[in-house]
Amino acid sequence: MVEMVLRMPRPTGPMNPVLRKLVRQLRDKGKEQKVAIWLDLAERLMQPRRVRAEVNLSHISRYSSGDSTLIVPGKVLGAGKLDHPLSVAAFKFSGTARRKIIGSGGKALTIQQLLEQNPSGSGTIMME
Secondary structure (H helix, E strand, C coil): CCCCCCCCCCCCCCCCHHHHHHHHHHHHHHHHHCCHHHHHHHHHHCCCCCCCEEEEHHHHHHCCCCCCEEEEEEEEECCCCCCCCCEEEEEEECHHHHHHHHHCCCEEEEHHHHHHHCCCCCCEEECC
């Protein structure tokens, strides 16, 4: 007689409890306020870590204008120079990226802070 071994499927999606809570909040706020950017951001954050965005400051500086608000669905890295003040919200920041953003007169926000400050998501641009 042959025994069958049942294996549990591998978990999909992020296992980080902070990220899972943030995704739930984004989905709830997106459905409640009918804001597509929060729903899109939640889907991008649910992707595997190897697929999530990693954006350098040089890329942000090149494709943004002064006093705008950007969302990065991943991590902001410190390569490059930021020459204008800017509000950047991301799930993670490298130490040098945070210092350079604040040093240029901008703000380095978590996505949770941006969600509380601007629940309608108006005037925000997503960058990958």
